[in-house]
Amino acid sequence: MRKKIVAGNWKMNLTFDEGQKLTTEIVNMYKDENIKDVTVVLNPPFVHLFPVKKLVGDTPNLFLGGQNCSDKASGAFTGETSAPMLKSFGATYVIIGHSERREYFNESNELLTAKVKQALENGLTPIFCCGEPLEIREAGTHEDYVKNQLTESLFGLSDEDFAKIVIAYEPIWAIGTGKTASSDQAQEMHKALRDHLAGKYGQEAADNTSILYGGSCNPGNAKDIFSKADVDGGLIGGASLKSRDFVDIIKSF
Numbered sequence: 001m002r003k004k005i006v007a008g009n010w011k012m013n014l015t016f017d018e019g020q021k022l023t024t025e026i027v028n029m030y031k032d033e034n035i036k037d038v039t040v041v042l043n044p045p046f047v048h049l050f051p052v053k054k055l056v057g058d059t060p061n062l063f064l065g066g067q068n069c070s071d072k073a074s075g076a077f078t079g080e081t082s083a084p085m086l087k088s089f090g091a092t093y094v095i096i097g098h099s100e101r102r103e104y105f106n107e108s109n110e111l112l113t114a115k116v117k118q119a120l121e122n123g124l125t126p127i128f129c130c131g132e133p134l135e136i137r138e139a140g141t142h143e144d145y146v147k148n149q150l151t152e153s154l155f156g157l158s159d160e161d162f163a164k165i166v167i168a169y170e171p172i173w174a175i176g177t178g179k180t181a182s183s184d185q186a187q188e189m190h191k192a193l194r195d196h197l198a199g200k201y202g203q204e205a206a207d208n209t210s211i212l213y214g215g216s217c218n219p220g221n222a223k224d225i226f227s228k229a230d231v232d233g234g235l236i237g238g239a240s241l242k243s244r245d246f247v248d249i250i251k252s253f
């Protein structure tokens, strides 16, 4: 059975003190409010990983992830952070292929394949992001566009490796815009992606793959979005920076 996952992507936000405060609040609410059956992943900027890990400790079902990793294991790549480093600092997940990385850092589907491999080789679970820009949605070719992102970056994986992947569908026009996809739009895409995965890896593997929705998810719309059959959770940006909102989203299942 696939996991329900809510992951918070802090992006490039929060100082040390702010990160500590947010994490402490989330950990306390998480424990006090008896949250069960949801895997929660905090994805802070790299410099926060170690102190955030200390606060999270071994809270059950509360995990840490990176927002990116290098496609190389080590070496002279100034400014980069490798998958083995993330693992050694307590991360177990890593976001790969976020649309902001694709757009501002020119990350191609091919490069993302190498990053996914690095993550898997080092025991990290990739949260692989996909999603279409507005013009593609308006042209009506969004399903093919997003399926192609999965085909090009993931379909070289073995069955065994594919079983470790989490997918996050994030329509670019819904990210940080306050304009979320409707729950029906999310369901339609998630179902199309699951069918696409089934075509390559079989129905059972597709049914076991968690597909998260991301894009202006908040406590007011999460329940509706998460109620859809093929939506297995969320990748949360802005609302993950507010402890009450983030925990309320987690509790929306």
Ligand SMILES: O=C(CO)COP(=O)(O)O
Pocket (backbone or CB within 6 Å): 009, 098, 170, 174, 175, 176, 177, 178, 214, 215, 216, 217, 235, 236, 237, 238, 239
């Ligand atoms: O990009 C996102 C998460 O990775 C979504 O961001 P927002 O929730 O701020 O729209």
